[in-house]
Amino acid sequence: MHLQVSQVSKSFGEGRDRKLVLQDISFELVSGQFMALVGSSGSGKSTVMRLIAGLERPSEGTIHLDGEQVRRPGSDRGMVFQKYSLYPWLTAAQNVAFGLSLQGRDKTEIRERTAYFLDVVGLADAARLLPQELSGGMQQRVAIARALATEPKVLLLDEPFGALDLQIRESMQEFLHDLWKTTGLTALLITHDIEEALLLAGTVHIMAPRPGRIVHSVDVRLDRSDLRHLRVSQPFLELREELAGRLRSLDGSLL
Amino acid sequence: MVWSPPLRRSFSHPWVLGVLGILTVFVAWWLVTSSGMVDKLFLPGPGAVWLAGSDQFQQGILVADAVASVRRVFLGFMISAGLALPIGIAMGTNRPICHFLEPLMALIRYMPAPAFIPLLIIYFGLEELPKVMLIFIGTFFFNTLMIMDAVKFVPSELVETALTLGGRGLPILTRVVAPFIAPQVLDTYRINMASAWNLVIVAELVAANEGLGKRISLAQRFLRTDEIFVGLIVIGLIGLLIDLGFRFLMRRACSWAN
Numbered sequence A: 001m002h003l004q005v006s007q008v009s010k011s012f013g014e015g016r017d018r019k020l021v022l023q024d025i026s027f028e029l030v031s032g033q034f035m036a037l038v039g040s041s042g043s044g045k046s047t048v049m050r051l052i053a054g055l056e057r058p059s060e061g062t063i064h065l066d067g068e069q070v071r072r073p074g075s076d077r078g079m080v081f082q083k084y085s086l087y088p089w090l091t092a093a094q095n096v097a098f099g100l101s102l103q104g105r106d107k108t109e110i111r112e113r114t115a116y117f118l119d120v121v122g123l124a125d126a127a128r129l130l131p132q133e134l135s136g137g138m139q140q141r142v143a144i145a146r147a148l149a150t151e152p153k154v155l156l157l158d159e160p161f162g163a164l165d166l167q168i169r170e171s172m173q174e175f176l177h178d179l180w181k182t183t184g185l186t187a188l189l190i191t192h193d194i195e196e197a198l199l200l201a202g203t204v205h206i207m208a209p210r211p212g213r214i215v216h217s218v219d220v221r222l223d224r225s226d227l228r229h230l231r232v233s234q235p236f237l238e239l240r241e242e243l244a245g246r247l248r249s250l251d252g253s254l255l
Numbered sequence B: 001m002v003w004s005p006p007l008r009r010s011f012s013h014p015w016v017l018g019v020l021g022i023l024t025v026f027v028a029w030w031l032v033t034s035s036g037m038v039d040k041l042f043l044p045g046p047g048a049v050w051l052a053g054s055d056q057f058q059q060g061i062l063v064a065d066a067v068a069s070v071r072r073v074f075l076g077f078m079i080s081a082g083l084a085l086p087i088g089i090a091m092g093t094n095r096p097i098c099h100f101l102e103p104l105m106a107l108i109r110y111m112p113a114p115a116f117i118p119l120l121i122i123y124f125g126l127e128e129l130p131k132v133m134l135i136f137i138g139t140f141f142f143n144t145l146m147i148m149d150a151v152k153f154v155p156s157e158l159v160e161t162a163l164t165l166g167g168r169g170l171p172i173l174t175r176v177v178a179p180f181i182a183p184q185v186l187d188t189y190r191i192n193m194a195s196a197w198n199l200v201i202v203a204e205l206v207a208a209n210e211g212l213g214k215r216i217s218l219a220q221r222f223l224r225t226d227e228i229f230v231g232l233i234v235i236g237l238i239g240l241l242i243d244l245g246f247r248f249l250m251r252r253a254c255s256w257a258n
């Protein structure tokens, strides 16, 4: 798998209302990689993800997935949203099965895959529950299972834990890290939380707003064998402080 | 007065107070009429109304009238609901269609449906068609615009999730938009059914051979206030029954929305 974002710019609106939202975004993502985009709100993170998902088209530049240009949404790029991530009228299992049945897979395959992926996210017992009967963290796990069930080449996560309480968010970060380790998925995570990005991603891009652009990239080399320990370790805290400082200076210079 | 907790709890049940409200009016009605304060010709007592009702029932008039009115309502409303659904969805999902139709519909919506009766009689005579048409005209635009609004409030995330799962075209409509708006559509129908029911009575007051509205206007001619009351109560009861039916359907089919 090779995702290539080359010199992508995006503006919305026409004429005088035209607004440049992304400027010259370039990066690459390969199989097994976990990448994060960090930036304050309004810096264009979601727009980057929507471009990759094919929900928007770039104004300039190109996006290629395995050599083929991205032109429309497709199940090779799975997506998880922060809000309205599940279909409220479908049970957890039906939500996971949704993509498979849209693709017209046969019944036994759907049943087996649904059970498998619910199990992968640790929710085999919740199969028959409606989203409203699940906690926020469980809902996001079902959404991740649904995205994984159609075997996307890359998983796009747009602030998936942004609406969760701090404690649940921490356990979800650990969950996502374990999932990445065990399944070897490729992920692009959007977040405004530097800690989250540093905990999970091998590569972190910092984005600045107006227009949205990547101003700094770090390869994170930290021992991730124990995330709970990592959170409070000295090198982690130093790196976090350094990046937080950069983000602050970006916001400050633009106020 | 100090109420014991169980008593208070049973009074807080919505049905108990609702029935109590109806009973209060009923008892007041009975007291006023049995005291002889008002002329029975103006306000018949519950007993007289009951007699008039059972009399009509035994003659078969009551059922025939109810069937005639209900049939008109259902026919007109079914056409209205059936057309409003696809058109409302089209307006909610397609901007040009919406821009084309919305001002037109918003305009017609403000024309009182009963004002169309003279035209409908000129065009379609005095048979069933003008009455069915009146119910159609009186509910179609409201149904359509309310369904359009429901469609516009479908969260884009739900549609986009389906797109990123490999969905496209019609399945997005049938498997994402339709289930999401189902509760609002049922509620729209329930609300507009009330005006359909109003309109059929208006239409029958103007011209009809049978129907609950027709019976009321006949009763007026012979100063049969007891029969007017029978008509009013039966109309209310059937309306309430339809309303409860929609609520029941909603609870069964869209339990996720409660």
Ligand SMILES: Nc1ncnc2c1ncn2[C@@H]1O[C@H](COP(=O)(O)OP(=O)(O)O)[C@@H](O)[C@H]1O
Pocket (backbone or CB within 6 Å): A012, A013, A021, A039, A040, A041, A042, A043, A044, A045, A046, A047, A048
């Ligand atoms: N469809 C759109 N039309 C107009 N402006 C948009 C649209 N989508 C996003 N924007 C603008 O682009 C900027 C970046 O938005 P977004 O990508 O959502 O940022 P982030 O996810 O980092 O908060 C915002 O100023 C937003 O108003």
Ligand SMILES: [Mg+2]
Pocket (backbone or CB within 6 Å): A045, A046, A047, A159
């Ligand atoms: Mg965003």
